[in-house]
Amino acid sequence: MKVLVPVKRVIDANVKPRVKADGSGVELANVKMAMNPFCEIAVEEAIRMKEAGKVEEIVAVSIGPEKAQETLRTALAMGADRAILVKTDETVEPLDVAKILKAVAEEEKPELVILGKQAIDDDANQTGQMLAALLGWSQGTFASKVELADGKATVTREVDGGLQVVELKLPAIVTTDLRLNQPRYASLPNIMKAKKKPLDLKEPGDYGVELKTRLKVLKTEEPAGRKAGVKVGSVAELVDKLKNEAGVL
Template identity: 65%
Template sequence: MKALVAVKRVVDANVKVRIKSDNSGVDLTNVKMSINPFCEIAVEEAVRLKEKGVVSEIVVVSVGAKEAQEQLRSSMALGADRAILVETNDEIGALEVAKVLKGIVAEEKPELVLLGKQAIDDDSNQVGQMLSALMGSGQATFASQINIEGDKAQVTREIDGGLQTIELSLPAVITSDLRLNEPRYVKLPDIMKARKKQLDVKSPADYGVATGTKLKTIKVENPPERKAGVQVSSVDELVEKLKNEAKVI
């Protein structure tokens, strides 16, 4: 069974982002970049399935700038076998990314497609669902557990108020949630081996996709600072403040 895993290059989760002075976006100058955490979880799950003998080959793919090769190499250090970078410096939307991935799916013919449930930069949570629709396959989002037997996948999903377990026929698209697993620490020998693994560079045009997006960012700004709390001396005072100041009751 072949698994295809999509990964995205984003600002490292431990970095406090800075807004550009003109509020047009996030300042990426000299900022540490990493694999999107949810994408890293998807790669780890594919590697664990390979270790169980369920998956025979793992292909990681990213759509973006040339620098995304770094994140693809990191994914191969985790255990992926080879990588594909669909290189573009143009802005590209979620639908266009999904179309590129559909082209790669048609080319690679994986039985399992894994993605992070969302990227921490835009939090759009769209690509997995769009890809499933374009492929005409089943989908399971927000996965916290995956079990594969034969041509079926049982996926436990995190939903409001509990857990839902569904069964999918393969090929299928699954997006990973935070509690699916904890990615392993990459060792230096694995990083060295990853440098020798195959990494193909292609373009969106190779899959008949034009770059660009119909979405336009109007303004990016920091959230308002939270006001300091106050202490109350009685229940009556608390109720009075909730009613007359906060106006929530």
């Protein structure tokens, strides 16, 4: 079985984003970048499937600038077998990402596509669902557990009411939630080996996809600062403030 794992390069989760002076977006210059945390979980899950003997090959793919090679090499160092970079310096929206991944899937013919449920930069949470619709494949979103057996994938999903278990006929799309696993750290020898592995370089045009801008950012601003708290002398005063000042009771 072959698994395709899309990964995205984003601002490191431990770095506080800064808004550009003109409010046109988030400052990306001289900012530490890393693999999207949900994508790390997807890579880890694919590796665990391979270690369990359920998967033979893991192909990582990323869509973005040339520097996204670093993200792909992280995936290779973790345990992916091959990597594909669809190079573009333009902002790629979820629908175009899904169209490119559809073309990659049709070329690579994986039986399973595992990707993060969302990216921490735009929080769109759309790519997996759009990809499933374009391919006409079954999908299991927000997965906290995935089991492969008899040509099917049993996915435990995290939903508002608790957990839901669905059975998917392969090929299928699975999007990962936080509690699916704990990603491993790549070892230094594997990091060194990953630097020497070749990457397949492509462009959106190679897959017949013309990038389109459908959304326009009007303004970006930091959230308002948190107001200072106050001390109250009694429960009655607390209730009074919650009722008459905060208006929550």
